[in-house]
Structures are given as C-alpha cells and as structure tokens.
Amino acid sequence: MFSEGKMTTTRRSGVVALLAGITVAAGLCLAPAQATTSGQYQRGIFSATNHQRAVHDRSAFRHQACVQRFAERQARRMADQERMFHQDLGRVLSRCHLHKAGENVAYGFDLGVAVVNLGWMHSPDHRANILDPDFRLLGAGARRGDNGVWYAAQVFGRR
Numbered sequence: 001m002f003s004e005g006k007m008t009t010t011r012r013s014g015v016v017a018l019l020a021g022i023t024v025a026a027g028l029c030l031a032p033a034q035a036t037t038s039g040q041y042q043r044g045i046f047s048a049t050n051h052q053r054a055v056h057d058r059s060a061f062r063h064q065a066c067v068q069r070f071a072e073r074q075a076r077r078m079a080d081q082e083r084m085f086h087q088d089l090g091r092v093l094s095r096c097h098l099h100k101a102g103e104n105v106a107y108g109f110d111l112g113v114a115v116v117n118l119g120w121m122h123s124p125d126h127r128a129n130i131l132d133p134d135f136r137l138l139g140a141g142a143r144r145g146d147n148g149v150w151y152a153a154q155v156f157g158r159r
Helices: 038-055 065-081 089-095 112-122 124-131
Strands: 002-012 015-023 100-107 137-144 150-158
Touching: 038 065, 038 112, 038 124, 038 137, 038 150, 065 089, 065 100, 065 137, 065 150, 089 100, 100 112, 100 124, 112 124, 112 150, 124 150
Parallel strands: none
Antiparallel strands: 002 015, 002 100, 100 150, 137 150
16 A cells, blocks of 8 residues: 655745655555445545544645545546556646645555555655645545556645
C-alpha cells in the first residue's frame, strides 16, 4: 500500500507555489478485501478525515462539488492507468476559484477509513494536509482498477 502527498498549492498575487512531498507507507496489513462501492469508500474517507479533524480540534471539512469532481476524476484516472500520480493543482485553483489547494493520493487500501487512518495519518505530509486549519473544503474520490486495487484521492481547498 502506497500513498503520495502533494502538499499544497497556493495563489498569492497571481503567483502559484507548489510544494510536493512523497511518502511511502509500507508494511501495513489489512483484512481481506471487503465488497464496497466507490461511494461507500469515498464516504469512509470523508467521515474518517473529519473524525481526525475533530480529534485534533480542527473544524470539520465541508463537502464542495468542484473539489469533489477533481478528486473523483483523479481517482478514476489513476485506476484507469493502474498507477498513482498527482494532478495539476493549478487547474483546481482556477476552476474551483480557490486560494489554496492540496492533494493526497494513495492505492492499495481496501477501505476509505483504512487509507485515512493507516496510510495518510501515518505520513507527515499527508497528515499536514488533513489537519491544515486553512483548508475548509474536501473532495474524496475512490475507484477500483481492473487489477482489483483501490485508488484514492483527497482534494483540499480554501476559498
């Protein structure tokens, strides 16, 4: 199971700054794959992420259609290509009218709650995105590839 975090992209005075972090979460064992749908997986990501925010005294993320579309699109693209990669956050910034955006991606976790709690929260860069108090919006995407592996994406935003 692997995950990769693109820290954040921010827009200030027309300048876009990009910080990227790569982290591998290995050696994590999960129960055998459980039957789930993309919608259930995505709701698991959203719920587990907001639970982590509450535990760490942060405000809950709000669902927002634009960042949701980018998260779902990214998960679908990764599943179609059966590989993990980041999207251009500059497009997310401009199309969703954001001032700050971030992304976490992963593959190989069978449940949304597992990718959050066993993957992203055990990686400093991913954890930083999840707990960043500046982020207020969250989109969660998940798709299973033809290889049977789940691919997941979180897109964070701030207007």
